[in-house]
Amino acid sequence: xxxxxxxxxxxxxxxxxxxxxxxxxxxxxxxxxxxxxxxxxxxxxxxxxxxxxxxxxxxxxxxxxxxxxxxxxxxxxxxxxxxxxxxxxxxxxxxxxxxxxxxxxxxxxxxxxxxxxxxxxxxxxxxxxxxxxxxxxxxxxxxxxxxxxxxxxxxxxxxxxxxxxxxxxxxxxxxxxxxxxxxxxxxxxxxxxxxxxxxxxxxxxxxxxxxxxxxxxxxxxxxxxxxxxxxxxxxxxxxxxxxxxxxxxxxxx
Numbered sequence: 001x002x003x004x005x006x007x008x009x010x011x012x013x014x015x016x017x018x019x020x021x022x023x024x025x026x027x028x029x030x031x032x033x034x035x036x037x038x039x040x041x042x043x044x045x046x047x048x049x050x051x052x053x054x055x056x057x058x059x060x061x062x063x064x065x066x067x068x069x070x071x072x073x074x075x076x077x078x079x080x081x082x083x084x085x086x087x088x089x090x091x092x093x094x095x096x097x098x099x100x101x102x103x104x105x106x107x108x109x110x111x112x113x114x115x116x117x118x119x120x121x122x123x124x125x126x127x128x129x130x131x132x133x134x135x136x137x138x139x140x141x142x143x144x145x146x147x148x149x150x151x152x153x154x155x156x157x158x159x160x161x162x163x164x165x166x167x168x169x170x171x172x173x174x175x176x177x178x179x180x181x182x183x184x185x186x187x188x189x190x191x192x193x194x195x196x197x198x199x200x201x202x203x204x205x206x207x208x209x210x211x212x213x214x215x216x217x218x219x220x221x222x223x224x225x226x227x228x229x230x231x232x233x234x235x236x237x238x239x240x241x242x243x244x245x246x247x248x249x250x251x252x253x
Contacts, residue, residue, distance in 0.1 A: 003112055003127035006104055010114040011125060013054045014100045017047040017084055018118030021091070021100065025119055031092050039088045044068055047084030047100065055080050062104075067205040079105050081208035081230075086115075087182035096120050099183035103208030103230075110230060113209025115183050124187045124213055132216035134191045141219040141239035142192040150174045150195035150242060153188060155181030160200045163224060163234070166250035167198065173249060186210045189237045190217040196246060197237040204230050210237060224250055 024043035031039045048068045055064055063074035066082045080102065085091050087098035096119030104112040114125040124139055126132035132139040144150050152174040160167045171177050174196065180188060183206070185197035190213050199206070207221070207230050214221040215228070220243045223232025238246050 001111070003130060007112050007114070007125060007127040007130070009054075009058060010102045010104065010112055011116075011123065013051055014102050014114050014116035014123070015118075016054065017050045018100045018116050020047045020050055021085055021098070022118050025091065025096075026094050029092065039092055040068065041085070041088065041092060043091065044085045044088060048082060051080075051082045051084060051102065055082075065204060067203070077106050078111075081105060081205055083183075083205040083208070086206055087184065090182065097180065097182065097184040099187070101183055101205065101209050103212075105208070105230075108229065108231070110208065110210075110212045113212040115187055115209050115213065117184065117187070122187065124190050124217075125209075126213040126216035128212055128216070130216070132190060132213050134187075139190050139213070139217040140192055141189060141214070141217050142195055143241060144195050144239060145241045147173050147242055147245050148175060151176040151178070151188075151193070152196040152198070153178055153180050153185035153194050154198050155179065155185065156200075163200045163250070166224070166252075167200065169249050170196065170198065170246065182206075183210075186214065186221070186237050189219055189239060190214055192239070195239045195242055197235075199235045200224075202230075202233060202235045207235050210235070222247075226251075 061076040063079035064072040083101040091098040100116045116123045188194040211221040219240045
C-alpha cells in the first residue's frame with residue numbers, strides 16, 4: 001500500500017479541522033459536560049463533522065471512529081480514528097496546546113498518524129516506513145540515556161488508581177516533571193524535547209497517531225504492560241533508550 005497519499009490527505013484534513021477550531025479559540029465558546037463529566041464544545045463537534053465529511057468523500061469504504069460521534073462502519077479493513085480537539089480543557093481555558101488527531105489503522109496496526117496543533121502552528125506526522133516529520137523536517141527522539149536527567153510529562157497529577165506507585169516512582173526518578181500533557185506531550189517526546197510521557201487513562205482517539213509517530217521517530221509507544229497498542233486503556237511513550245528502565249519501574253510497583 002502506498003501510504004504517502006493517505007498521509008497527505010490526513011495532513012490536509014487535520015489542517016482544515018484545525019482552522020475550524022481556531023474560529024472558536026479564545027472567543028468564549030460555551031462548554032457542555034458529557035455523561036462522563038468531560039467537556040465538549042461546538043468547536044469539537046464541528047471539527048469532527050469536517051473530518052468525517054472529508055473521509056467519506058475521499059475514502060467512502062473506510063470506517064471511522066470519532067470521540068464525539070462514535071463509530072461508522074466501512075467495507076474496508078481500514079479505519080480512521082479522529083479526535084477533533086484532544087485537550088478540550090486546554091482549549092476552553094485558552095491554552096494553545098490542544099491538538100487535532102487523525103490516524104489510519106488496519107486492525108491493530110497504525111499505518112498513518114497526524115497530530116496537528118492549530119494554535120501553535122506545529123504538526124508532527126508519520127506513515128509506517130516513511131519516517132516521522134515535525135513541520136516538514138525529520139522528527140527524532142532525544143538520545144538521553146539517564147533517567148535522573150530526563151524530562152517526564154503527564155496530563156494529570158491525580159487519577160492514577162492502581163498505577164499511583166509506579167507514577168510516583170517515575171516522578172522521583174526523573175529530573176523535570178511537567179503537565180505539558182495530552183497529545184502535546186507525545187509530540188514533545190517525538191521531537192526530542194522530553195523523554196517520557198505517561199497517561200493512566202487512554203482512549204483510542206486520544207492516542208491513535210502516536211505508535212507510528214513515536215516509532216518512526218525512534219521512540220516507543222506502549223501501554224503500561226509494554227505492548228505497542230492503542231487499545232490498552234493507558235499509555236507510556238519514551239525515547240526508546242529509556243524504555244526498559246521505565247518498564248522495570250512500572251512493572252515492579
